Amino acid sequence: MLAETICSAVAAAGLGIAAITAYRKRYRAAARIAAYALVPLGLVMTGAVQWAFDTAFSPMAWAGFGVLGAAWLLFLSTRAVDRRRGDRKAADQGGRQDPVAPAASAPSLGQGQRGAAPKPKTAAPAEDFSDIEAILKKHGI
Known part of the structure; x- marks a missing residue:
């Protein structure tokens, strides 16, 4: 009132x-x-x-807010534990992720031979910048 x-x-x-x-x-x-x-x-x-x-x-309403707060804290703490365990698990594996299909062969995963070093990329041929240089000279740059 x-x-x-x-x-x-x-x-x-x-x-x-x-x-x-x-x-x-x-x-x-x-x-x-x-x-x-x-x-x-x-x-x-x-x-x-x-x-x-x-x-x-209402005391019942405040108790309900307390229960909601406790649930929120539980969600946050379990999420933090999951993140820590996920980081530790990735460190134990050396940064590798588990393959989607464990029985798949290595070439189908795109890794090639596991012990072989990656092939060096060949250098791209030098591009011709003569047209760009001409435009720049035309504008006095």
């Missing part, structure tokens, strides 16, 4: 300020103030204020 009275008083005061602002020919600001002033009144009329008031002073 007290919360509804306070919200109604805030709405009435806000609408009074909006009326004074409109009297001073600042209609856009008055409309904005009126919109803000009507929000608490709308919340009272929908019953949201009573629900929030009942929730704020």
Whole structure:
């Protein structure tokens, strides 16, 4: 009951300020103030204020928030443990990932021979930049 009275008083005061602002020919600001002033009144009329008031002073609701907080902490801690174990597992394997199909042959995985060194890439032929140089010289660069 007290919360509804306070919200109604805030709405009435806000609408009074909006009326004074409109009297001073600042209609856009008055409309904005009126919109803000009507929000608490709308919340009272929908019953949201009573629900929030009942929730704020309910020991059962606070116990529920505590349970939700504990669940959140459990989720975070298990996620952190999974990340640490995942990093340790990758370090034990030397950075390799398990193949998708363990029975697949090495060439089908794209690794070639396991003990062989990778083939060096051949250097690409030098590209001809004469046309670019001509354009740059034309513009004096």
